[in-house]
Amino acid sequence: MIKTKFNYDYYLRKNTLPHIWCPGCGDGIILKALLRAIHKCGYSKDEVVITSGIGCASRLPGYVDFNTIHTTHGRALTFAIGMKMYKPKLKVITISGDGDALAIGGNHFIHAARRNIDMTLIVFNNYTYGMTGGQFSPTQPLDSFATTTPFGSIEPPFDVCNLAQAAGATWVGRSTSYHAVQLEKFMVDALNHTGFSVLDVITNCHISYGRRNKMKSPVDMIKYQKEKAVPARSAENMSPEELAGRFKTGVLFEAKDRPEFCGEYHKQLELVKTK
Amino acid sequence: MSKNIKLMQGNEAVAEGAVIAGCDFFAGYPITPSSEVAEILSSKLPKIGKVFLQMEDEIAAMGAILGAALGGAKVITATSGPGMSLKQENIGYASMCEIPCVIVNVMRGGPSTGLPTLPAQGDVMQAKWGTHGDHAVIAITPSSVNESLYETIRAFNLAIKYRTPVIILTDEIIGHMREKVVIPDKSEVEVLDIKLPDVPPEKYNPYNYTSGKVTPLAPMGEGYRYHVTGLIHGETGFPSQKTDVIQNAQNWLIDKIYKNIKDIEKFEEFQTDDADILIVAYGSTSRSSRQAISVARAAGIKVGMFRPITIWPFPEEQISNLSKKIKKVLVVEMNMGQIILEVQRAACGSKVYGLHIVNGEPITPDQIFAKIKEVSEN
Numbered sequence: 001m002i003k004t005k006f007n008y009d010y011y012l013r014k015n016t017l018p019h020i021w022c023p024g025c026g027d028g029i030i031l032k033a034l035l036r037a038i039h040k041c042g043y044s045k046d047e048v049v050i051t052s053g054i055g056c057a058s059r060l061p062g063y064v065d066f067n068t069i070h071t072t073h074g075r076a077l078t079f080a081i082g083m084k085m086y087k088p089k090l091k092v093i094t095i096s097g098d099g100d101a102l103a104i105g106g107n108h109f110i111h112a113a114r115r116n117i118d119m120t121l122i123v124f125n126n127y128t129y130g131m132t133g134g135q136f137s138p139t140q141p142l143d144s145f146a147t148t149t150p151f152g153s154i155e156p157p158f159d160v161c162n163l164a165q166a167a168g169a170t171w172v173g174r175s176t177s178y179h180a181v182q183l184e185k186f187m188v189d190a191l192n193h194t195g196f197s198v199l200d201v202i203t204n205c206h207i208s209y210g211r212r213n214k215m216k217s218p219v220d221m222i223k224y225q226k227e228k229a230v231p232a233r234s235a236e237n238m239s240p241e242e243l244a245g246r247f248k249t250g251v252l253f254e255a256k257d258r259p260e261f262c263g264e265y266h267k268q269l270e271l272v273k274t275k
Numbered sequence: 276m277s278k279n280i281k282l283m284q285g286n287e288a289v290a291e292g293a294v295i296a297g298c299d300f301f302a303g304y305p306i307t308p309s310s311e312v313a314e315i316l317s318s319k320l321p322k323i324g325k326v327f328l329q330m331e332d333e334i335a336a337m338g339a340i341l342g343a344a345l346g347g348a349k350v351i352t353a354t355s356g357p358g359m360s361l362k363q364e365n366i367g368y369a370s371m372c373e374i375p376c377v378i379v380n381v382m383r384g385g386p387s388t389g390l391p392t393l394p395a396q397g398d399v400m401q402a403k404w405g406t407h408g409d410h411a412v413i414a415i416t417p418s419s420v421n422e423s424l425y426e427t428i429r430a431f432n433l434a435i436k437y438r439t440p441v442i443i444l445t446d447e448i449i450g451h452m453r454e455k456v457v458i459p460d461k462s463e464v465e466v467l468d469i470k471l472p473d474v475p476p477e478k479y480n481p482y483n484y485t486s487g488k489v490t491p492l493a494p495m496g497e498g499y500r501y502h503v504t505g506l507i508h509g510e511t512g513f514p515s516q517k518t519d520v521i522q523n524a525q526n527w528l529i530d531k532i533y534k535n536i537k538d539i540e541k542f543e544e545f546q547t548d549d550a551d552i553l554i555v556a557y558g559s560t561s562r563s564s565r566q567a568i569s570v571a572r573a574a575g576i577k578v579g580m581f582r583p584i585t586i587w588p589f590p591e592e593q594i595s596n597l598s599k600k601i602k603k604v605l606v607v608e609m610n611m612g613q614i615i616l617e618v619q620r621a622a623c624g625s626k627v628y629g630l631h632i633v634n635g636e637p638i639t640p641d642q643i644f645a646k647i648k649e650v651s652e653n
Contacts, residue, residue, distance in 0.1 A: 013502075016513055046498050051342070062502055062513060067495040069345060070504035071338065072368050078335040082342025082350075083495065085326050086300055090346070090496045108338075111331035265326070272321045 011035045011045070013065050020059050024218030026177030026203030027124055031060055033180055034093075034122070037187035041091075049083050049092045051076040053100035056131045056205075057124030060095045074105030077112045080119050088262050091191065092119045098139040099129045102158050106138075113167035113196050115261040120190045120197045123160050126205040134208030141245070145212040164198035165253045170260075171197035172253040177204060178225035179249065189251060195260045202229070202247060279458040285420045285449040286311035288456050289353065289379055292427025294319055295459065297466055299348035302328040302339035304358060307391040308447045309381035312353035333358040337365035337378075344374045345503060347469050347494020349431055353379035356389055359398060359405070366440050367406030368505045370528060373438035373482065373492065375469075377430045380442060381450040382558075384635055393635035394447035396558055396609040402442045403587050409525055411532035413539055414442040414587035416557040420454035425464070426584065432467045433539060437531055438489050444586065446609070448559035448637055471497060481512045484527040487534070532588055541584040542593060546572070550579030552650055553601040553625075555594065555618050557583050560607050560638055567643035574644075576651045586614070591621040598622035605650050607643055609633055628653075 004010075012035075021027045038048060048066040052058035054073035061068030067090075071079045076094045084092045101109050101123045112119065128146060129135040135148040139160065143152045164172045171193035175183040183201060190197035204210060204221030215221045232250035235243060283291065290312050293301070301320055303313040313329065320327040326343065330336040333354055340350035354362060359380045369376050382398045384390025389397075398405075402414040413433050417426040423445055430441040472479050472491045481501045483490040493499035506514035507521050515521070532539065546568060547553060556564040561582045571578045581597055583590050594617075598604060604622050606615040607630045615629045630646045632638050 013513075016502075045500060046496060049495055062504065065500060067345075067500050068502045069342070069495075070502070070506070071341075072364050072505060075334060075338040075365065078330065078338025079342035079345070081328070081330075081335075082300065082302065082339035082344075082348075083346045084342075085328060085339070086343040086346040086348045087496050107331050108335055111335070269321050269324055273324050274322045 006036060006039045008032065008035060011038070011065055013063055016062050019063055021056060022207050024204070024206055025056070026126070027057055027060065029177040029180050030122070030124060030183065030201050030203060031063065033184040033187055035064065036184045037191060040188050041191045043091050047090055049080070049090050050095060051080045051083070051092070052095040053097070053105060055097035055100050055129065057095055057097040058100060074100050074103070075108065076100070077105060077108040077121065081112065081117060084117060084119055084262055085265065088266060093191070094119060094121045096121060096123055098123060098125045098127065098160070099137045102138045102160065102163070110163070110167040113164050113169040113198065116168055116170050116195045116258055117261040118194050118196070118263065120199065122187070122199045122201060124203050125160060125200050126203045126209060128205050128209040130205040130208040134205070134212065146209070160198065160200035161248075161252050168196070169198045169253070170195035170255040170258050171251070173251045174200040174202070174247065174249050176202040176225040176229055176249065178222050179229065182249070186251065193254070195258065279460070281456050281458055282453055283420060283456050284311060284451055284453050285423045285445055286381065286451070287315055288420045288424040289427045289443065289445070290315040290319060291456070291458065292424040293351050293377070293431070294323070295424075295461060295464060295466070296428040296431035297349050297468070298325065298351050298431065300326045300340060300343040300350045301352065302330050302336040302343070303352050303354065304330055304333045304336045306333070306355045306358040308383055308450050309353045309355040309358070309379060311450070312379060333361035334365060337362040340376050341365060341369055341374050344376050345492075345495050347497070349375075349435070349469060351377040351379065351431070353381065355381045356383045356385050356391070356398070357387065359401065363406040367408060367410065369440040370406065370410040370412065371505050372503050375434035375438050375492065376440050377427070377434055378440055378442050380444050382444060382446040384633065390635050392447065394559065394609060394637060395633055396446055396560060397613070397633065398444065399586060399608070399610065399613045402444055409529065411529045412442060412587050413437065413439060413532060413585065414444055415584060416444045416586045417449060417584070418558050418561045418582065420449065420452060421456045422584070423449060424456055424458070428464050428466065432465060435467045435469060436489065437535065437539070438492055439532065444558065446559050469494065472499065476500065480510045482508065482510045484510060484523040489531055536588050539585055539588060540590055542590050543582040543584060545580040545582065547579035547581065547597060547601065550577050550601050552576065552578045552603045552605055552647060553597055554578060554580040554605050554607055554643070555614065556580060556607040557586055557614070560609055563638050563640045564607050564643055566640035567647060570640060570644045571647045576647055578647055589617045589621070591617070594618055594621035595623070598625040601625065603628065603650055605630060605646060607638060609638060
């Protein structure tokens with residue numbers, strides 16, 4: 001356990017700043033929560049590997065002083081699995097946007113969950129392809145607008161957490177970039193969990209999503225996160241009508257009794273190894 | 276000492292070669308006619324404490340080997356036809372980020388689903404140009420089961436030495452044919468190991484574009500923290516859009532291969548000394564060509580063969596030199612005309628003929644001999 005006082009500078013690659021994110025973007029809040037969470041978990045910088053795909057969120061690894069891999073679009077989990085299976089002692093974290101994780105990377109998402117491999121996926125879920133200019137994303141709410149849904153989206157969105165749980169992830173939670181303290185706490189939980197953990201973080205892209213959906217300032221979108229978030233416990237007593245257009249936050253699922261893939265694999269190796 | 280001789284299949288020889296080369300990690304996806312490589316390694320690798328993974332798709336398999344390679348593993352994947360197409364983006368990532376890896380493509384007929392169980396040599400240009408952007412690759416075309424084993428070992432060594440993807444292009448014939456293989460003892464073959472850089476972490480840059488030397492790729496998790504990105508990056512690994520950095524990076528990806536071509540090239544010349552006709556053939560097609568040459572020589576036509584074993588970078592210099600003394604060149608390949616384009620470029624002093632048959636069957640010595648007669652009478 002690292003006993004030193006927390007200091008952002010220790011974890012940032014300051015020569016790579018300023019970052020590419022727009023003023024008011026929620027991604028920086030998530031980055032800071034992640035650094036605090038990693039510090040709390042006591043990991044050394046050398047044992048942390050962060051992989052990411054393509055998109056705004058996926059630029060995060062470049063700014064932080066770990067072993068960092070900015071991979072191809074949608075494929076961050078596949079690189080992460082290779083790394084984890086070869087070097088099981090490393091702490092492997094994947095950063096992915098909603099399009100990256102659930103559209104182009106959807107297959108890897110469900111299979112990483114099915115395997116229940118000991119890694120953490122953090123989805124920066126801003127309902128849009130921000131970097132390419134605000135196209136439709138698989139988490140975009142019904143009836144909302146994007147540069148490729150100019151008449152409103154008629155496609156039902158994925159619920160990241162339901163999908164993760166159904167596919168086999170053993171720690172599933174959701175928070176927002178507004179709930180920065182809760183976010184850090186959930187990250188610590190997710191990182192400490194043995195198995196595949198998925199944290200869905202609702203964040204704001206006021207530039208590419210908000211402007212087209214009557215939330216043109218970061219403040220509008222932060223208010224959206226504050227008002228639409230429903231703690232899971234409160235949601236239990238709410239009707240479907242009351243929950244419409246809102247999302248549940250909290251640790252939504254946790255299972256500690258399921259076999260974890262990387263550990264099981266290396267156990268099997270011990271059994272089949274020829275002496 | 277008695278030799279360790281076995282009868283084995285080409286795909287098995289690739290797996291055997293990988294193990295001898297010290298392969299730490301295989302990830303793949305089932306596809307005909309390459310699946311035996313995965314099946315055999317799924318048993319062999321765990322028994323020696325190494326990792327085998329069957330992934331959810333071809334793209335994931337390519338991603339997984341690159342992730343493991345960044346951790347310092349010696350990695351390989353095997354695929355065919357459609358699978359090779361799917362892997363292309365991540366092969367480009369390996370080129371750009373200079374990650375050593377070996378990709379086996381047991382060529383089958385195409386395009387698309389094509390001919391899953393029948394041979395072709397239609398992926399030779401794809402091996403060079405399959406992924407987007409300017410880059411150089413190393414590709415190897417073994418022509419026998421025995422050669423498949425030794426060339427797999429060489430592929431691992433080249434991948435590590437030049438930090439690049441190395442593609443082994445066999446085909447359905449080589450992959451499924453059974454032949455005698457002399458299995459070497461580990462002491463009899465050169466095997467390169469992955470090493471830590473010889474500088475301390477604070478002085479380490481993951482890339483070097485100007486010294487002419489390939490910087491070793493530090494295994495992640497050993498104290499060398501650095502950034503890897505498929506964006507054009509400077510020597511520190513971080514993205515850059517500076518014109519000089521972009522140009523240096525582009526030059527380097529090509530120069531590191533072409534300036535070392537003497538080390539990478541490998542070829543066989545067969546009865547070229549007195550030849551009037553030069554066959555250029557590679558892989559399984561060179562086997563039928565060899566038979567056709569003996570038939571032709573018995574009939575009084577002097578034919579020789581140049582067989583590239585390293586097909587990329589292309590052995591332009593050798594073809595060019597041979598074309599100065601042999602005025603007729605016949606390219607035999609199981610595709611509609613791919614390597615013939617390279618031969619035409621290199622053999623500018625000669626007339627270049629092509630025999631291109633793609634019907635799911637091997638090109639026979641008879642077909643080649645008939646073409647030789649036609650060329651000799653021309």
